Amino acid sequence: MIAPVNAGHARRNNILTLCAGAAIALLLWQAPGYIDAYKIRIINLIAINAILGLSLNLIYGMGGMFSLGHAGFMAIGAYVSAILIITPDQKQIMWILDPIAPWVRDMRAPFLASLLAAGIVSAIFGCLVSIPVLRLGGDYLGIATLGFSEIIRILITNLTPITNGPLGLKGIPPHASLLMSYGCLAVMLLCMTRLMRSNFGNVIRAVRDDEVAAKTMGIDTLKTRVLVFTLGCFGGGVGGALMGNLITTIDPKMFMITQTYSLLMIVVVGGLGSITGSVVGAVLVTTMLEWLRFVENPITIGSLNIPGIPGMRMVIFSVLLIAVIIFRREGIMGMREFSWGWLLRDGKRGGTQ
Template sequence: MKKQKILLNIGAILGFIILLFILNKTFDPYQKKILNLCGIYVVLGLSMNLINGFTGLFSLGHAGFMAVGAYTAGLLTMPPAMKEMNFFMKPIVPFLAKVEWPFLPALLMAGVVTALVGFLIGSPVLKLKDDYLAIATLGFSEIIRVVFVNIQSVTNGALGLKGLPTHTNVWWSWGTAIVTILFMVFLIKSSYGRAFKAIREDEIAAEAMGISLFKHKVMSFIMGAFFAGVGGALLGNLLGTIDPNMFRFVLTFNILLIVVLGGIGSITGTTISAVVVTVAMEVLRVLDENINLGFVQIKGIPGMRMVIFSLLLMIVILFYQQGLMGTNEFSWDWFSKIKGFKKTPKKEVRQ
């Protein structure tokens, strides 16, 4: 049975890759951008779910981690000529002026630098709990953004970086998403994953069982920061431009929304929610514009899509208080139950 599930998983991944190939060939540039955003938000949602959902740490610093990743990859992949055009107010620091890396090493370095920042922030902050931890991580996120505004010779200040090479495509975004999903699945099934869940449920009991709270909290924080940095790098190289105002608290809220809607502590729920939320935000954009039905024309109201989207979220949360999936995960056993493969044993009739 275990071998059969492994084959089904491999088949599902291959089938999804074929689907991506078809969508990449048939979608127009706008639809491809939405598809890319879906993959990026899967990475970002899972990185936050690892910290908030599986370890139970109420962190609100994701926008800051994304900023570190986006700027790191942007500075490493931008051609020297484009750097010279961007840094016309104040020259860029010499050691970055001539640097131009391929996208993969830059993406990994973005994750590593962000993980280092996560360690530096997490070491003192993770001694706090609940609301205090949330406020502290939110404060550090804003500090990162303000620092990026002021170190003009490195980040170009409030002007941001323009003309980034748009390396991010369907294969980069969803390839990273698939790797992140697989990493999360294996991590949560490992002893570290069980330790994270134990800390989430009861810190005192986990510590009594010999689990090092500080070590596992910092480990979770660093891994979440790594994938947040990678997601930020993918986003920056998709849009082609970044500036500090992109990484305000609203961005963290959007990712938190994906995690809560999908189910705190569910990999499957976060993946589904990331796709649904990203697509719904674009589909509802039609409500902001005039709608012509032929016999009548409905005047669009700017901001109406956010009102309708918020109402839909309220309805979902009212009926699914633990999110779409709760803490459940996808299993092939669902299909066997639906198709009736598991037959209940018949009761013996006594004569």
């Protein structure tokens, strides 16, 4: 449903969006001078998790395709980007098990090109996989995509001349600065809001809500779903590449099913099908996991001395998650989105836009 917005409001909203964007950019640009590297790292991780959450939300929340294969697409993106930006000399030293394939060693690209390549390669794989797999629905689709993600991981583990096998890659240049991560997030947000507000956005929702009805309306549902899945995989690849650049080392074990679960958690906690929700989810999950670390430290309250228990923060985190699921089953944002109209309370509140 597209909320009726009059021209004056639309112009005001655009100006507000621009101003907010500029303010955030300024803050991020100045941030390294004021806050320590630890906080910067967490803020950076939020952006990357938001990108990954958004891309999974596009597939699962908006497209209605239950995919458990996101870690696999992240892995493809991370490896493509890393191989392209590590220098040939560095690669030569790192391959200590099998000699590196010469064409892999000599591949080079600047960072932005590698990011794009990461997205495109992931998208190609996503497209190839989705054509047969998307004929399945529901849980079966989940199982098939999970299988695909495992295949990717095992291929990476065993293709030692190309990927350095289980040893992984290290010394990836740290290109994922705050501005870079948030720049990517901004582009992603812009593209996704435009996409979901367009007519194609309505087609996507129609296919998700009732495939038979959509077919009757003359929509090519398989094509729509393949396209949405491919776009989601592009985002997954870019997110994986940024993640690799942030921690500067990758190995196949990073991309196990638990990685997909933590993304799924971000999407579900934020609200399935809500762009704002994925961002909120990324902020909450990333900061809570770090902030809750204090419960693992020894705490002294008066004469009471509680020794630190490792793993305690995961227990508390799980309790919080359960609380969210019980009290807000549809996630924190549900299907709602943030809008200036909602914030400034003009006309009717909210709307599904």
